[in-house]
Amino acid sequence: MIKIGRIHVCLELREIFLDNEPLRLGTRAFDILEMLIRAKGGLVRKEDILRCVWPNTIVEENNLQVHISSLRKMLGDDKDLIRTTPGRGYRLVLPRDATQAATGPAQPAVTSGMTAGTTAGVAVCLADMMRAQPIGLPLFHGPLIGRETAVEEVLAALQRSPLVTLVGAGGIGKTQLGIEVARLQSLNSAAAVCFVALGSNDGPAHVVRAVANALRIEMFGTEPSLGDVTAAVAGRELLLVLDNCEHVINEAATLCEHLVRANKGVRILATSREPVRTACEQLYWVPPLEMPVEGDGFEAIAQRGAVQMFIARARAFDPHFTYDSDSIAQIATVCRRLDGVPLALELAAARAATLGISELVSELEDRFRVLTGGLRSAPLRQQTLKATLDWSYRFLSREERMVLRRVSVCDGHFPLEVACRIVGSDDLSEGEVTEAIAGLASKSLLMFDSQGPRKLYYLLESTRVYAMQDLDDPDERANVGARHEEYGVPWTFSGDVNGATHFTQ
Ligand SMILES: Nc1ncnc2c1ncn2[C@@H]1O[C@H](COP(=O)(O)OP(=O)(O)OP(=O)(O)O)[C@@H](O)[C@H]1O
Ligand SMILES: [Mg+2]
Known part of the structure; x- marks a missing residue:
């Protein structure tokens, strides 16, 4: 929503509200308003308006003046925000505190590091539209194996706590679990769902910007601040997934604390190799996939989550990949030696599919040399087993x-x-x-x-x-x-x- 004085404008839905009541505005007047908004305070020339709003038609200039008058009337006390530059055109001038005035007082800053107050400009938030479609959530991801209990436990934790963090070792499956929980939430709850991937190498300053981008909050002329994000989500039901917070942990903590304190309807599901460490955070330590244990027979081994995942991935590389009573024991060994960590199992399965399971078992002595063939689409830290540990080590x-x-x-x-x-x-x-x-x-x-x-x-x-x-x-x-x-x-x-x-x- 764009806030101009007392009115709220949603450009995408072409709707205008005054005190939450929809206002009627003709198509041409709305087009003119949109041009003024998109000019971000700049001059919009009369001839440009006439050309865009009445294409292929020659109209008298007083038609334009009529529509400008109706826009001013709609703005009421704020009518002077539309300024005329005689002989040239119009500008929509927003006061520096336009957003703040429209959304109430700025929330208090929580911790240092980022500006918490709202800033100049206009906030555009499509959060209302997000209800239909989760934003940023990867649509395609393979089946989640062996996480039925974890999914239920995380969903339950989100009911109790505004911030749940999925914590665990590199490649243990935090992101995949987070995606599945968010997907289920988007299906079963009225809350909007927004997934923000923070796992790139961009620096801490990128955290607020990444969230603002994902929520489609646009500040005309200025960088969105933490206060702008808080104001834009005020009063909304939202599940925000912050994926891979570990390398921007302080900024993620500030954002989480600020958002959940200021907004009752906001829930955050974070994934990180270390806790976010804020008040009201509930940690969920993501365990390894279930591994075979001493005494398991053929059937029992084949049912363990780690084994199922290994086999599923090996078959993705080689649809004819099979196992018998000897090779299943070797798969069990691989799963245990790789600690039931999905990323390591995925890399190992690719190797087994091309070289055979016996070769893989003997190669595990030199695991960092052989577990290297990650998905090309995976982030660099997940391309090899060593890279995932390097990421934590640094x-x-x-x-x-x-x-x-x-x-x-x-x-x-x-x-x-x-x-x-x-x-x-x-x-x-x-x-x-x-x-x-x-x-x-x-x-x-x-x-x-x-x-x-x-x-x-x-x-x-x-x-x-x-x-x-x-x-x-x-x-x-x-x-x-x-x-x-x-x-x-x-x-x-x-x-x-x-x-x-x-x-x-
Ligand atoms: N339960 C699962 N079933 C099937 N595949 C999985 C499962 N969990 C993880 N994977 C696969 O393992 C790989 C690593 O998973 P994921 O990215 O979720 O790990 P992560 O803990 O978020 O790692 P990082 O700490 O690097 O962010 C991914 O390619 C993913 O597809
Ligand atoms: Mg991750």
């Missing part, structure tokens, strides 16, 4: 990198105190280790299981292999290895990531 602090490479010697679950003993050193205090462990866990590089009040940490195998490659200093490797021998070995883990955790000391 957000780590120096201390987090040190701790990650040192804990890579731990093949299994370990509590915090064991980590402190193994990785602590003269250049890394116990406090720094604790901070780094917490940071790594929140950035989905360290996984954890809860054992009552205590946490047990572990690394996905791909993360462990990746981090170990960074442990290339012989002295550091020897020191950490020795401490692991001394303190780490008693902590052995048996169990599975999906089920109960058992550990012994």
Whole structure:
């Protein structure tokens, strides 16, 4: 909607409202108004209006004056916003606070980093039209495998909380889950749905602009501010999906907090490798796909989500891809070694389809060399297994990198105190280790299981292999290895990531 004084204009629907009541305006008067609006305050020449509004017809200039008069009449007290430049044409001049005046006081700023107040210009928002069609939601995506429970849980979380964040390791399937939840919401709820992909390399400033673009909010002459976005969605029912927030996390947090505080009808579903960390955020840690466990027979293995996904992807490459009792056991091994992470399974399935499953199993020793053939349409961070870890790694602090490479010697679950003993050193205090462990866990590089009040940490195998490659200093490797021998070995883990955790000391 464009707000001019007390009236609201929707150019796309060609409707005008005064205090929420529709106004009647003739077609030609509306065309003239539209030309004035689109000129963004610039002069619109009389001859251009006459040519566009009365094409192929020669009309007297007083026809134009009649329509300008009816527009001024409609604007009432704001009639002077249409200015005449004698002998030349007309301009629609909007006061600097036009948007603010029409939408009430600006919302308070929440955190620093972005301007929160509304700015000069005119906001155009097609949110009303969005009800018919979700905006930006990828229409085609393959079937979502093994996420029935997750979908239900996320939908339920959205009922309770205005901001739900799908958190988890790279390639674990946050975006796909988010898309499915948004798709179901668009079918089953009256709220408009808008999907905004933030996963490009554009900087933080791009967050508000990306949301404004997706919501089709246009500020004539100025960059849309956070306040403009807030004002444009005021009073609307909207589910906003913010996909891949991790690299613009501070700006995403500011936006989320501001939007949900100011608008009751707004729900946000964020996906990120780390929590957005704002008030009223509900985290949903996306788990790996279900993996085969010890003792599973042929049927049971074939039913596990990770196996189904692997087979589905292998068949997408080779429709004749089949399995028997031997190869299904090998597929189970691949799924476990790739931690049930869909992206890794997808890359592995492509390899298996061309080389065979046995070859793939032996190649997994060198997983970063072989798991490289991502979809050409996928973002760069998902083209190879290494790229997806590189994307997470670049957000780590120096201390987090040190701790990650040192804990890579731990093949299994370990509590915090064991980590402190193994990785602590003269250049890394116990406090720094604790901070780094917490940071790594929140950035989905360290996984954890809860054992009552205590946490047990572990690394996905791909993360462990990746981090170990960074442990290339012989002295550091020897020191950490020795401490692991001394303190780490008693902590052995048996169990599975999906089920109960058992550990012994
Ligand atoms: N449940 C699933 N069923 C089928 N394919 C899936 C599933 N989950 C993810 N995938 C596939 O795995 C790949 C990675 O998924 P997705 O992009 O959702 O991961 P992500 O967690 O969002 O990763 P990133 O952290 O890089 O954003 C995609 O190609 C997607 O098609
Ligand atoms: Mg994603």
